[in-house]
Amino acid sequence: MLPEDCLSIILSFTSPEDALRASLVSSCFRLASDSDLVWERFLPSDYAEIVSNSVTPLMFCSKKELFQCLSDSVLIDGGNKVFKLEKSSGKKCYILSAKELSITWSSNPLYWSWISMAESRFCRVAVLRTTDWLEIGGKIRTKMLTPNTTYGAYLIMKISERAYGLDLMASEITLEVGNQVCSSNVFLKHGEGSKEMGNLGHKKEGSVREREDGWMEVELGEFYSGEKDEQVKMSLMEVKGCHLKGGLLIEGIEFRPKH
Structure with a gap:
């Protein structure tokens, strides 16, 4: 019996995932969950700058449609970054190309080359020669x-079939x-990486793993x-081995919330 505006205000304090679920309850809930009042709350405060x-x-014709656009990944800053909203929570994700x-030495064609790849989000990736x-x-x-959120930073890469020297030293x-x-x-x-723990600050574990993309x-x-x-x-960094290595492809670094 609550008015639609009241339902919208209540739903705005939940999450994008909860709002979409609520829209299945009834036509009244669907109208309330589609409101700009709800999806304005789920958008980041700087969404206008991101759009520009x-x-x-x-x-887009509504804040809900804008949220859906931003949750599908958007190239920004001249194509050098990817921005994305996590669909379930609305938290920000970034990929730096x-x-x-x-x-180091990426501008020297003797050491690195820059190529286009159909499967990359960006126009160029770095290839270690x-x-x-x-x-x-x-x-x-x-x-x-997004404030008050635990993030992970991930180097996005590939290892070519002709790679050499990359696994001789950690x-x-x-x-x-x-x-x-x-x-x-x-x-x-390729596959799960071997790990050796460092001694600086609190210890974290690193490994190489496959991504869905x-x-x-x-x-x-x-x-x-x-x-x-x-x-x-x-x-x-791997600077102590003084041995040649090659065959590493770098797309960028991703920052996404951890759950």
Whole structure:
């Protein structure tokens, strides 16, 4: 017997997943759950800026349709980043392209090449031709992410069939937030990676695993995005072996909520 506006206000305090479920209860609930009042609450506060930075104009007639657009992944910032809303919670996810990362000697064609791949989200991915110094780094501000959320940072990559030297020595993966540093070691190879725990800060475990999109990923660490804006830095390094390695493809680094 509650008015539609009251139902909409109540649903706005739930989650996108709960609102969609509620729409199946009755026509009254469906109308209330489709309200802009509900989906405005689920959208991030900076959604207008994200929409304006989209490479391809977004077509929507309601806040619910906008949420659905943003939950399907959107290329932003000239095609160098991917933004996505988690469908169940509305929390932000980002992928920084390889062009947004710091990759040692990536501008030298003797060591790295930049190619297009049909299965990539970006126009170019970085391909390691050969090097004895592998160092890949990235950074993000916590203000870009959903506050009060535990995030994981993941290096998205592939290992070619002709790869060599990548699993001769472990690579060190490190994540730093303020004075907090965690590190571990991982061997870059197909399937589950071997792990060796590091000694800096609290210990985290790294491994190589398959993704649903056909790529592979290494978790570089996790962090908490509180109310305070902080810079998060992460890296993967293998610089001590002084042996040649090649065959690694880098698409970018993803930041997504952990559950």
